[in-house]
Amino acid sequence: MIKLNNVHKTYYNGSPLHVLKGIDLNIEKGEFVSIMGSSGSGKSTLLNIIGILDNYDDGGYWLDGTHIMNMSEKKAAYYRNHMIGFVFQSFNLIPFKNAMENVALPLYYQKVSRKKRNRMALEYLDRLGLKEWADHTPNELSGGEKQRVAIARAMISNPKVILADEPTGALDSETSFEVMKILKDINKQGITILIVTHERDISHMTDRIIKLRDGIIENKKK
Amino acid sequence: MFDIDKWQEIFGTLQKNKLRTFLTAFSVAWGIFMLIILLGSGNGLENAMRKGFKSSMINSMWIFGRQTSLPYKGLKAGRYIQLTNEDYERVKQNINEVELISSRYHMPGNNYVAYKDKSVNFEIRTVYPDYLPIENIIMKEGRFINNIDIAKRRKVAIISTDVQKELFKTNHAIGKYVIVNGFSVQVVGVFEDIDDWDNNRCVYLPVTTAQLLYGGSNDITMLSLTVPVSSSLKEAKRIEGKIRNELSKIHHFDPKDERAVGVGNSIEEMNMFMNLFTSIRFFVWIIGIMTIIAGIVGVSNIMTIVVKERTKEIGIRKAIGARPGSIIGMILQESVFITALAGFVGLLLGAGLLELIRRYIPENDFFYNPEADIRIAVAATIVLILAGLLAGFYPSRRAARIKPIVALRDE
Numbered sequence: 001m002i003k004l005n006n007v008h009k010t011y012y013n014g015s016p017l018h019v020l021k022g023i024d025l026n027i028e029k030g031e032f033v034s035i036m037g038s039s040g041s042g043k044s045t046l047l048n049i050i051g052i053l054d055n056y057d058d059g060g061y062w063l064d065g066t067h068i069m070n071m072s073e074k075k076a077a078y079y080r081n082h083m084i085g086f087v088f089q090s091f092n093l094i095p096f097k098n099a100m101e102n103v104a105l106p107l108y109y110q111k112v113s114r115k116k117r118n119r120m121a122l123e124y125l126d127r128l129g130l131k132e133w134a135d136h137t138p139n140e141l142s143g144g145e146k147q148r149v150a151i152a153r154a155m156i157s158n159p160k161v162i163l164a165d166e167p168t169g170a171l172d173s174e175t176s177f178e179v180m181k182i183l184k185d186i187n188k189q190g191i192t193i194l195i196v197t198h199e200r201d202i203s204h205m206t207d208r209i210i211k212l213r214d215g216i217i218e219n220k221k222k
Numbered sequence: 223m224f225d226i227d228k229w230q231e232i233f234g235t236l237q238k239n240k241l242r243t244f245l246t247a248f249s250v251a252w253g254i255f256m257l258i259i260l261l262g263s264g265n266g267l268e269n270a271m272r273k274g275f276k277s278s279m280i281n282s283m284w285i286f287g288r289q290t291s292l293p294y295k296g297l298k299a300g301r302y303i304q305l306t307n308e309d310y311e312r313v314k315q316n317i318n319e320v321e322l323i324s325s326r327y328h329m330p331g332n333n334y335v336a337y338k339d340k341s342v343n344f345e346i347r348t349v350y351p352d353y354l355p356i357e358n359i360i361m362k363e364g365r366f367i368n369n370i371d372i373a374k375r376r377k378v379a380i381i382s383t384d385v386q387k388e389l390f391k392t393n394h395a396i397g398k399y400v401i402v403n404g405f406s407v408q409v410v411g412v413f414e415d416i417d418d419w420d421n422n423r424c425v426y427l428p429v430t431t432a433q434l435l436y437g438g439s440n441d442i443t444m445l446s447l448t449v450p451v452s453s454s455l456k457e458a459k460r461i462e463g464k465i466r467n468e469l470s471k472i473h474h475f476d477p478k479d480e481r482a483v484g485v486g487n488s489i490e491e492m493n494m495f496m497n498l499f500t501s502i503r504f505f506v507w508i509i510g511i512m513t514i515i516a517g518i519v520g521v522s523n524i525m526t527i528v529v530k531e532r533t534k535e536i537g538i539r540k541a542i543g544a545r546p547g548s549i550i551g552m553i554l555q556e557s558v559f560i561t562a563l564a565g566f567v568g569l570l571l572g573a574g575l576l577e578l579i580r581r582y583i584p585e586n587d588f589f590y591n592p593e594a595d596i597r598i599a600v601a602a603t604i605v606l607i608l609a610g611l612l613a614g615f616y617p618s619r620r621a622a623r624i625k626p627i628v629a630l631r632d633e
Contacts, residue, residue: 048627079544080542092630093538106542106543
């Protein structure tokens with residue numbers, strides 16, 4: 001599903017910063033993987049490259065068999081929209097839209113009719129137990145609820161992969177476990193999930209932990 | 223365009239920044255308002271002028287004697303040229319472009335018209351029958367001067383409705399005798415000449431009668447004539463030259479002496495006015511467009527701030543699959559919406575004010591029916607939409623360039 005071959009990335013902000021120093025990674029369909037590493041280890045950069053939010057300099061990246069390299073913005077948007085669902089640490093919901101509209105947004109960019117996408121959004125909210133919160137705006141929701149809305153949004157386009165960047169970083173431990181349970185359930189439906197975290201107990205809930213240090217993968221543990 | 227989500231987003235952002243939205247919209251509305259008022263006022267001036275012209279023919283010409291400025295065939299410069307009946311006959315006979323022609327003789331003295339114990343000052347014009355169509359005079363009662371009046375030098379007068387009102391009140395005037403400058407003449411017709419000048423405050427007499435009353439002279443003060451309506455200014459100038467040439471033969475002045483006789487023509491005057499109004503309109507558009515540009519800069523500025531504030535939101539949208547095109551569309555639509563709505567308000571206010579002016583200013587010669595017609599409205603609409611697009615162009619490109627990773631970075 002996700003295949004990286006000797007991927008390099010250097011940032012040029014003043015002095016060059018070699019963030020990823022040759023990443024080889026292979027994630028199969030249906031895996032539930034976590035990437036761990038201290039801050040500055042390059043884990044967020046790696047996630048951004050996998051999420052086609054950023055380009056890499058050297059090597060190769062294949063997402064579901066498609067070679068992703070120097071894509072046009074339009075094409076990148078298409079792949080993000082159809083193949084990938086994102087979950088962020090700070091939820092990144094649009095504040096003036098209610099929960100249902102936030103969930104429906106990816107379908108808006110797929111040009112799904114308003115009626116249909118709102119119906120689907122309600123379905124997904126229902127699955128996550130948030131149906132009665134559908135017409136509330138994000139600032140009326142708790143952190144856990146917000147993250148569940150964000151997960152519903154990530155799922156609605158029926159992606160191949162869900163990428164989660166510190167999905168529990170802003171949540172208390174009880175809520176964190178709830179969210180992880182939801183992700184686990186989604187994974188059981190066959191969707192590949194990749195999460196970035198620095199919390200050991202969170203990473204231990206995944207099937208495989210990839211440890212990143214100074215831009216290289218340290219060891220692989222099954 | 224009619225996507226509810228897009229509108230919802232626009233209203234959402236506009237509502238969050240009410241004062242800023244208002245100030246921006248105000249600058250655009252003000253620009254359009256001024257443009258409409260200026261254009262409307264220009265139209266008002268123009269309409270007033272056109273109305274003034276309407277009452278006399280726009281293809282008329284008038285000729286009067288002046289002083290020679292060049293010596294000719296042994297005659298000194300500085301002679302006065304006195305036009306006579308002969309000039310009238312010769313121009314009528316020899317210049318075939320002339321359609322209608324009348325001479326006029328100015329009666330010396332204090333012009334007054336009296337009936338019974340009432341005496342009022344009026345202009346007295348002495349003319350030929352052709353003067354009726356030249357001046358576009360409308361007969362209300364009786365008849366105008368005819369050829370028999372001219373030939374027999376009849377003592378008849380045609381008075382205006384104003385004269386009738388002042389001398390006769392509601393009584394009949396036809397057949398009555400009035401005193402014009404001391405001479406008794408019979409009223410045979412009443413006319414009306416509605417326009418802005420004093421054409422309705424005068425009395426017409428046959429020119430030959432007037433000449434007779436003042437010592438049987440052959441002198442005339444001026445010639446009024448018309449040329450074909452289709453004549454261009456160039457054509458009018460050519461006819462003018464022909465008439466000058468004809469008169470120079472009679473009065474022995476240099477045909478090149480432009481000052482010997484005065485020639486005026488309404489085509490030239492009309493052209494002058496038209497040029498004047500074209501310049502005014504041009505000037506008004508320049509001012510209006512400058513004002514609108516100030517508005518555009520304002521909107522553009524606001525949109526740039528809006529884009530900056532929405533960086534994160536735009537980043538989220540891009541992360542979940544918004545194409546750059548849809549981001550550009552979103553910002554442009556917002557910009558066009560503010561500009562067009564504000565401009566429309568300005569348009570309505572401007573048109574409303576013009577309507578009030580039109581309704582409530584007293585009638586006068588300088589300002590008539592100020593209006594912003596449909597062409598201006600259409601032009602203004604196009605200008606507004608272009609303005610909105612222009613205003614949104616830079617900010618929307620900026621929005622499209624936002625990188626999702628930058629926007630989504632957690633602080």
